[in-house]
Amino acid sequence: MKKSYSIKLIGGEKSKLKDGSSPIGLVIRKQGKRKIMFLGISALPEQWNSDFQLYIVDSRKKNLHPDREQNNKWLAEVKKRSDKILEEFEENRIDWTLNQFEQRFLNKSKHTGVEGYFQDYIDKLDRSGKIGNKKAYENTLGILKLFDSKFSRLSFNDIDLKYINKFDEFLRVERGLTNATIQYYIKTFRALLNKAIKEGEASSVSYPFGKTGYSVSALEQESEKRYLPNDYIEKLKTAELKSYTLRWVRNLFLFSYYCQGMSFADVAALKTDNILVFEGGRYIAYRRQKTEGKDSKIIRIKISDNIQQLLDWFKSNTQLVENYLTPCVSIAGYEGEKLYDHIRGRYRRYNRHLKTLGEELNFEGIRLSSYMSRHSYAMRLKNSGVPEDVISEALGHKNLATTKVYLDSFQKDEIAKANELL
Numbered sequence: 001m002k003k004s005y006s007i008k009l010i011g012g013e014k015s016k017l018k019d020g021s022s023p024i025g026l027v028i029r030k031q032g033k034r035k036i037m038f039l040g041i042s043a044l045p046e047q048w049n050s051d052f053q054l055y056i057v058d059s060r061k062k063n064l065h066p067d068r069e070q071n072n073k074w075l076a077e078v079k080k081r082s083d084k085i086l087e088e089f090e091e092n093r094i095d096w097t098l099n100q101f102e103q104r105f106l107n108k109s110k111h112t113g114v115e116g117y118f119q120d121y122i123d124k125l126d127r128s129g130k131i132g133n134k135k136a137y138e139n140t141l142g143i144l145k146l147f148d149s150k151f152s153r154l155s156f157n158d159i160d161l162k163y164i165n166k167f168d169e170f171l172r173v174e175r176g177l178t179n180a181t182i183q184y185y186i187k188t189f190r191a192l193l194n195k196a197i198k199e200g201e202a203s204s205v206s207y208p209f210g211k212t213g214y215s216v217s218a219l220e221q222e223s224e225k226r227y228l229p230n231d232y233i234e235k236l237k238t239a240e241l242k243s244y245t246l247r248w249v250r251n252l253f254l255f256s257y258y259c260q261g262m263s264f265a266d267v268a269a270l271k272t273d274n275i276l277v278f279e280g281g282r283y284i285a286y287r288r289q290k291t292e293g294k295d296s297k298i299i300r301i302k303i304s305d306n307i308q309q310l311l312d313w314f315k316s317n318t319q320l321v322e323n324y325l326t327p328c329v330s331i332a333g334y335e336g337e338k339l340y341d342h343i344r345g346r347y348r349r350y351n352r353h354l355k356t357l358g359e360e361l362n363f364e365g366i367r368l369s370s371y372m373s374r375h376s377y378a379m380r381l382k383n384s385g386v387p388e389d390v391i392s393e394a395l396g397h398k399n400l401a402t403t404k405v406y407l408d409s410f411q412k413d414e415i416a417k418a419n420e421l422l
Contacts, residue, residue: 004029005082007053007075009043010036017042024048026078028101035098037105039078041071081105094157099200114154115141117196131340132265132289140188143171156202159193164208183219190216227375230383232363233257239361246360248318248327249353253373255310255326259301260394261374264350265289268328268343275303275325288396299396 006029009022016022021042028035047065049056054075055068065071085104089096118141125134145151147170164186171182190209196202208214228236237254241247256262266289276285283300284307301307311325318327328350334342351369358368366372374395381391 004086007039007078008050009045009048010038020044021047024075026082026105028098030096030098033098035102037102039074041067041074094155095203095205097200097203113152114156114159115145115152117156117201118192121192121195129336131337135340136184136188137192140185140192143175143185144189147171156193156196157206159202159208160206161208161213164189164214168214179219183216186214186219187216226366226369226372227379228363228366228368228372230380232361232366233376233380235361241357241360244317245353246357248314249350249357251310251313252326252328252350253354253357253368253370255307255314256370256373257377258304258306258310259284260299260396261377262286262301263288263290263374264328264347264370265343267326268324268346270325271323272325273323276300297396 006027007024008027010025019042021044023038023042025036025038028037043055043065044063046061046063047056047068048054054072055065057064057068057072082105085101088094088104089101094100118137122134122137122141125131125137144167147167148154167189168182168186171177171185177185193202193207193209197204197207209216236250239250241250252267256264256267259267266286269289270284270286274284274286276283278300280302282303284303285298285300287296287298303311314320314326319330320327321329321332328343328346329339330346331342347370354368354370358366378391378395381394
């Protein structure tokens with residue numbers, strides 16, 4: 001069997017050391033890729049036997065390396081250790097990566113399997129202040145450990161299509177979760193697996209997703225997207241509400257609706273410095289927290305009369321803290337995880353009040369929830385003949401395919417209504 005490694009002089013002028021010698025490296029190869037591990041020794045071309053991958057020891061030769069015997073012993077140890085690692089990979093049927101070989105060789109494995117990689121990434125998210133993402137990975141790690149009692153001993157090679165299908169069955173049957181929640185866990189797990197493959201910590205051979213693998217998009221297509229018909233929206237706008245709580249909840253829902261279906265988390269984060277003046281008027285400018293990152297785009301929403309009226313109402317009728325534009329955050333001084341938990345608590349309260357609001361307005365067959373502002377906005381544009389690429393831009397989607405899946409899901413409601421007329 002052909003060796004997956006070689007020991008050689010690493011040539012090139014840039015590689016040469018001050019004394020003119022070249023460093024010696026262990027070159028690992030797999031599937032057209034290679035990684036060089038420098039061994040801390042060097043040689044001149046005339047001191048090196050490239051066929052035997054050793055220092056020349058023939059005393060008849062001139063300019064022999066003074067440490068040739070000692071260095072050759074070290075190289076023999078390198079070969080022995082490399083062979084042993086590859087044999088272990090072979091015996092355990094591990095589809096190893098270049099990074100995995102390097103870590104095993106240097107006895108500095110950064111991660112103890114999937115769980116270790118999970119935890120390292122959670123810690124990284126915590127340090128960078130990405131609390132929402134951190135919670136998603138913490139929750140996913142927690143449910144995986146409930147699903148698999150041996151998860152702490154799992155390697156990435158164990159994650160195949162069969163494993164993901166069993167995980168889906170566990171979430172669906174034993175936990176009784178909806179498609180939306182199953183999608184939340186599996187998308188997070190997939191993102192971690194993609195990251196591990198990109199970093200060389202996992203192999204793509206047993207990858208359980210993709211064209212012939214587990215379909216996460218199927219979950220999205222099956223997730224029910226509910227929206228308010230136009231007459232319900234009008235009723236919501238004009239209803240006389242005696243309860244102060246229901247009035248501010250109604251106005252917060254409408255604010256989200258007018259702001260292109262902005263999510264509660266994004267509404268909660270808005271501050272006065274999110275209002276900017278551009279040519280043509282004043283705008284709310286922000287990045288979606290769901291897709292926040294270096295490649296996420298800034299969404300600009302022109303402040304219409306409806307939006308301004310609601311901002312004025314919040315300012316006059318609610319107790320705004322710090323520089324927040326809405327009453328979603330009700331306690332000053334919170335930041336980081338404490339702020340995240342506070343907003344999550346307010347979000348749950350908001351949805352409870354929305355349910356009560358829907359019941360008071362007799363929205364038959366509809367449980368009013370925060371997501372409906374976004375769904376209703378998207379459906380209003382669709383029914384008005386707005387092109388899908390424009391809707392995609394308004395919703396802040398990264399690609400049109402996401403928008404197509406999103407809008408197609410509304411068609412099921414329309415078909416169901418049509419069937420009732422038969």
